[in-house]
Amino acid sequence: MALRAGCEHYARSCLLKAPCCGKLYVCRLCHDAEENHQMDRFKVEEVQCSGCQTLQRAQQACQQCHVQFGEYYCDICHLFDKDKNQYHCHPCGICRIGPREKYFHCDKCNLCLAQDLQGNHKCVENVSRQNCPVCMEDIHTSRIGAHVLPCGHLLHKSCFDDMVRTSAYRCPLCMHSVWNMKEHWEQIDIEIAQSPMPTEYQGTSVKG
Known part of the structure; x- marks a missing residue:
């Protein structure tokens, strides 16, 4: 089961607990836009389910209501999102x-x-x-x-x-x-080769 939620950056059904300030944000980008410091995504340990509000360790599905936090989940980056063929x-x-x-x-x-x-x-x-x-x-x-x-x-x-x-x-x-x-220069060479010099100029040389 999936719950439609998220932010303008990611489609996910949980909030990340920022390891730096303890505040809850949908993603690190939302956090960084509001705070005067940056969230280290790799240090995230807990998330809160957007459905039942249960605070728990970071994982792909809620331990309480079993809602899927994201079709894609990386346990290194703690990235939750819809499936875009992501890979770590x-x-x-x-x-x-x-x-x-x-x-x-x-x-x-x-x-x-x-x-x-x-x-x-x-x-x-x-x-x-x-x-x-x-x-x-x-x-x-x-x-x-x-x-x-x-x-x-x-x-x-x-x-x-x-x-x-x-x-x-x-x-x-x-x-x-x-x-x-x-390819551009090759095309110009072909055009020059296919454009013979006018008869009146053939056999003449340019004098300095």
């Missing part, structure tokens, strides 16, 4: 939205990346441990997906979309193009 990545140290088989963990980048980038991306050591160069907010633990630029740097997908929408086409960190221009 031990090297990343947090839960990611999967499915797991579509991602791999790059040890050098220290980040989970889509399978089609395996052996097909430029590694930047611990790249996700840097803030997004556009909004300066954390990337590694963000609920917003990351966009990998050809240079290997990361920014939030939403920040990337906003950036190119305003005609900014270079990485804010290294100024390399945000697009892989190889």
Whole structure:
């Protein structure tokens, strides 16, 4: 049995007891928005059922009324949510939205990346441990997906979309193009090859 509850961030049927202040919040993000300190999700030990109000150790279902707190539950991150094919990545140290088989963990980048980038991306050591160069907010633990630029740097997908929408086409960190221009230049070469020089200019040379 499931109980519809939660907040704007997560669909869950319990409140977390913050280990820092002892207050009850639906999630760490709701806590952090209200308090002048941050909740350590890994230290959460107790939750309160949204149905019967029973305070109990963190687990997937209520020990009293048996309501399911979340379709997905991670006993490391204490993450309760509806099923989004989440999985816990031990090297990343947090839960990611999967499915797991579509991602791999790059040890050098220290980040989970889509399978089609395996052996097909430029590694930047611990790249996700840097803030997004556009909004300066954390990337590694963000609920917003990351966009990998050809240079290997990361920014939030939403920040990337906003950036190119305003005609900014270079990485804010290294100024390399945000697009892989190889196919573009190849297309231009083809167009040039298919556009013969006018007869009156053939065989002439340019003098300085």
